[in-house]
Amino acid sequence: MASNIQGPGIYLAQFAGDAAPFNSWPAITKWAASLGFKGVQVPSWDARLFDLAKAAESKTYCDEFAGIARENGVAITELGTHLQGQLVAVHPAYDEAFDAFAPAAVHGKPAERQRWAVQQMMLAARASKHLGLSSTVSFPGALAWPYLYPWPQRPPGLIETAFDELAKRWRPIFDAFDEAGCHVAFELHPGEDLFDGVTFEMFLERVNNHPRCAINYDPSHFVLQQLDYLAFIDIYHSRIKALHIKDAEFRPDGRQGVYSGYQPWINRAGRFRSLGDGQVDFKAIFSKMAQYGYEGWAVLEWECCLKHPEQGAAEGAPFIRDHIIRVTEKAFDDFAGAAHDAAQLKRMLGL
Template identity: 65%
Template sequence: MKGPGIFLAQFAGDEAPFNSLPAIGRWVADMGYKGVQIPTWDRRLFDLKLAAESDAYCDEVKGMLADLGLEVSELSTHMQGQLVAVHPAYDEMFDGGVPSAVRGNPKARQAWAVDQVLMGAKASRRMGLPASVTFSGALAWPYFYPYPQRPAGLVEEAFDELARRWRPILDAYEEAGVDLCYEVHPSEDLFDGATVEMFWDRVDHHPRACLLYDPSHFMLQQLDYLEYIDLYHERIRMFHVKDAEFRPTGRQGVYSGY
C-alpha cells in the first residue's frame, strides 16, 4: 500500500455515507486515501464473526475495497480489547457498547470481549493481515496519580492480572501469525513506555505483544515521543497520525484539558 490510510471508527454513524463499508469506503477514496483501518465492533461496517469463519466474506470485503482503490491496513479491536480488563469503577460506562445479554455482568462481558479479540486474530489471518490493533484495558488506571498513597503492591498485582488475561490471547495471535499491537494511550494501563515494559516483563516479552505508535497521546502527556521511537522501534508495527499541541493556561493543564 502506498498512500495515506484512515481509521474509520471516528466517522462511522447511522447517516450515509458513514453507515456502510462501501459508502464510507467511497467517501474516503474520493478524498485520496489508499488504506482503511476497520473497527470490528461496528457491524454497519464489518462482521467480525463472519470474517473469522469465512474466506469468502473476507475476499468479498477486500475485493469491494480494491474496486475503490483501497486496501485494509489493519482490523481494530480497540473497544473489545479495552473490555478484557475493566476496573469496577468503570463498569457502568463500559456497559453501553456491548450486547444487552452481557450488560450488568462484568464476568460475561469480559468473556465476550476475549472471544471478540480472539476472533480478531482469525479474521486478520483470513484477511492476510500481519498485524491487528487493540487497547490493553485498565485495572490500575484509577490509581495512576500517586496520591492518595497506593498500598504496597497494588499496581504490581494489577499488572500481574493484566498479563494473566492477555497471555492466552497473545498465544492465539502467535498461532495465527498476527502481531497484536497495543495503542499506548491515557486511560489504558499501557499509557507510556514504563507501563509497556511492566507488561512485557509479565508476558515474557511475548513476540506478538507489539505497539501502535501515536505521538499525539505522548505530546499531551509531555512525553518525549521521538525518544520513544529510539527505545521501542523494534516493536512498533503501525502508527496513527493527528495534530496535537500542549497549550496550558491558568485554568487548564494536562488533566482537565485533555
C-alpha cells in the same frame, strides 16, 4: 534500507454512521478513495461495515470484503479492536461507563462481559488471518488506572498485582494472534494501564516479551502527557507495528496544566487537533520511522475539538501523502566514491 511507509490510510471508526456514504462498506470505501486514501482501518465492532464473527469463520467472506475495498481503490490496513480490547480488563469504577462497548445481554455482568471481550479478540485473530493482515490496533484495558496518582498511599504490591492479572488475561490472546501471524498493537493511551513506555515495559516483562505484543504509535497522546515522542521511537521502534497519525497541542496556563481541571475537550490545555493544526512534528516522526525501516501503514485517526470531521479527512490524505518519505537506495555522496580493494584499505590505515 526497507521499503517506503504505506499510506495514506484512514481509521473509519470516527466516520461510520447511519447516513450515506458512511453506513455501508461499499459506500464508505468509495468515499475514502475519493479523498485520496489508499487504505482503510476497519472498526471490527461496527456491524454496518463488518461482520466479525463471519470473518472469523469464512475466508470467502473475507475475500469478498477485501475485494469490494480493492475494487473501490483501497486496501485494508488493520482491524481496529479498541472497544473489545478495553473490555478485557475493566476496573469496577468504570463498569457502567464501559458497558456501552458491549452487547446489552452482558450489561451489568462484568465477568460475562470480560469473557465476551476475550472471545471477540479471538475472533479478530482468525479474521485478521483470513484477511492477510499483520497487525490489529487495540487497547489493553485497565485495572490500575484509578490509582494513577499515588495518593492516598498505594499499598505495596497493588500495581504489580494489577499488571500480573492484565498479563494473565492477554497471554492466550497473544498466542492466538501468533498462530494467525498477526501482532496486537496497543495504542498507549490514558485510561489504559499501558499509557507510556514504562508501563508498556512493565507489561512486556510479564508476558515474557511475547513477540506479538506490539505498539500502535500515536504521538498525540504523548503530547498531552508531555512525553518525548521522538525519543520514544528511538527506544521502542522494534515494537512499533502500527502508526496513527493524529495531531495535538498542549498549551498550559496559570489555571490548568496536564490534568486540565475536568474541562471539556475544547477548554483543555491539552487538545486533539486535525493534522497540521497542532504541535506534533510529523516531519521528524516520518523521518525516524523511515530511518528504522517501518514498513506498515500511516493511518489518519481523526479527532479534533474544533474542525468538522469531513474537512479533517479531506485535509488528512494529502497531509500524510506529502510526509511519506521515499527512502533512497543510494548515498548522496556516491558521486565522490571510487573503486577500492582490500590492499588499498590497509594502505590507507598504514597497515
